Structure formats: C-alpha cells, structure tokens
Amino acid sequence: MSSADSSAESGAGFPVLAVRGPLVFQPVKRRRCGVCRGGPLTLLALEDGQPRCLDCADLGHLVFLQRGDTALTRRAREESGLCAVVVRFHRRRGRYERQGLLVEETALARAEARCLADAEARARRRARDAERRAAEDVRFVAAFAAAIRRLFPGCPEERAVAIAGHAGLRGSGRVGRSAAGRALSEGAVTAAVRAAVRHGDTPYDRLLMEGVARREARVRVAGTVGAVLDRWATEAGTGAA
Numbered sequence: 401m402s403s404a405d406s407s408a409e410s411g412a413g414f415p416v417l418a419v420r421g422p423l424v425f426q427p428v429k430r431r432r433c434g435v436c437r438g439g440p441l442t443l444l445a446l447e448d449g450q451p452r453c454l455d456c457a458d459l460g461h462l463v464f465l466q467r468g469d470t471a472l473t474r475r476a477r478e479e480s481g482l483c484a485v486v487v488r489f490h491r492r493r494g495r496y497e498r499q500g501l502l503v504e505e506t507a508l509a510r511a512e513a514r515c516l517a518d519a520e521a522r523a524r525r526r527a528r529d530a531e532r533r534a535a536e537d538v539r540f541v542a543a544f545a546a547a548i549r550r551l552f553p554g555c556p557e558e559r560a561v562a563i564a565g566h567a568g569l570r571g572s573g574r575v576g577r578s579a580a581g582r583a584l585s586e587g588a589v590t591a592a593v594r595a596a597v598r599h600g601d602t603p604y605d606r607l608l609m610e611g612v613a614r615r616e617a618r619v620r621v622a623g624t625v626g627a628v629l630d631r632w633a634t635e636a637g638t639g640a641a
C-alpha cells in the first residue's frame with residue numbers, strides 16, 4: 401500500500417507510515433468492500449484508494465495479533481511469510497497508530513510455542529534458584545546451629561537448631577540474615593540465643609502481655625537469661641536433648 405492510499409482512508413494529510421508489506425486499516429467510518437460489497441468492514445486494505453475486504457485483498461487467511469506482547473509480535477513477524485501491519489487513525493492525535501499485525505496462523509502458533517518455551521525455561525530456572533536457596537538455607541542453619549553449640553555447648557541440640565532456623569529465616573530481617581549473622585560472629589550468635597532464651601525460658605512475653613514496659617520486663621528477666629546463658633556456656637554438651 402502506498403501512503404497515497406492511506407491518505408484516502410483518512411481523507412486527510414498524514415505522516416508517511418514506514419511499514420514493510422501490506423498495510424491494513426481499522427476503518428473509522430463504516431466501509432464496504434469495493435469488489436464484493438461485503439461489510440461493514442472491521443478491517444480493510446486499500447487498492448487504488450478503494451476499500452477491499454481482506455478476502456478480496458488476498459489477506460483473508462491471516463489472523464490478527466493485537467499489539468502489546470513485544471516478544472510474541474517480533475517472533476510472529478519473523479515466522480510469517482506474509483505479514484500486514486494494522487493501523488487505525490487517531491483523530492485527536494491526527495495520526496495513524498499501530499494496532500497489531502495480521503500474520504499466518506501457523507506462524508502465530510510457532511511464535512507462541514517459542515514464547516512458551518521461554519516461559520518454561522524461566523520457570524525451570526526459578527525452580528533451580530529456589531532449590532539452590534533452600535540448600536543454602538539448610539547449610540546456613542546447620543552452620544549457625546554449630547556456632548551456637550560451640551559457644552554454648554550446654555544448649556540442647558534441638559534448641560540450637562530451632563534458634564538457628566528462626567534466626568536464618570530468609571528475608572526476615574532477623575539477626576541471622578544480617579551481615580554479622582552471615583559471618584556467624586560471636587555477637588550475632590549470642591544475640592540470637594539471648595533472644596530465644598528471653599522468649600522461651602522466662603516470663604518475658606507474659607510480662608509484656610500484662611502491660612509491663614519492655615525495658616522494665618527486660619530488667620526483670622535479665623538475671624534468668626544471664627543464668628541460662630552462663631549454664632549453657634560452661635556446661636559440657638548434653639548431646640541431643
């Protein structure tokens with residue numbers, strides 16, 4: 401289609417559309433095919449300034465692919481021997497705008513299959529990444545638990561694993577995922593154990609529920625927390641509790 405043909409459709413001057421292959425219009429007005437009189441047409445081609453239905457323009461075997469999916473559009477164009485750009489005149493903007501493509505149905509199917517294969521490849525990669533992260537988590541928790549048991553040999557193994565798992569929860573922002581936690585520093589390990597003992601071995605949580613101020617509650621349980629930590633630090637390992 402020449403740009404003169406496109407002008408005829410809009411009845412107005414318009415910027416030249418640089419498209420390869422046939423151009424197809426979504427008509428703004430009701431139009432009928434100049435050959436078979438079919439219509440009103442939802443899509444038409446122009447020949448000598450006259451509207452043609454897609455069948456009369458030998459484009460009837462093509463299917464419409466709405467614009468929007470860039471990868472699918474590019475691939476459908478690559479796969480399709482014959483490919484028509486579909487445009488519609490936007491009155492307010494005073495220009496033709498692309499609406500999509502007419503492509504061969506088999507080409508669209510192949511393009512969709514390629515995009516699907518990509519999506520499946522991405523899904524497989526995500527699954528592998530998730531597995532890798534899970535393995536990292538397992539290693540991290542084991543290392544953290546071992547660090548707890550080195551500093552606190554008297555801490556029952558079950559408790560150590562539970563504290564490490566709690567500290568290592570991905571994205572929790574707890575001490576275990578901090579840089580110090582990653583490095584399994586003595587400070588980070590001790591902080592995690594101290595917090596676990598405070599919540600699990602003292603009435604700290606109950607005090608908070610009863611309305612005791614946090615600072616006051618911490619003071620009240622500090623002796624018990626310190627005693628448990630001291631015992632765990634000095635006691636020989638008791639093995640799996």
Ligand SMILES: [Zn+2]
Binds near residue numbers: 433452453457
């Ligand atoms: Zn026709």
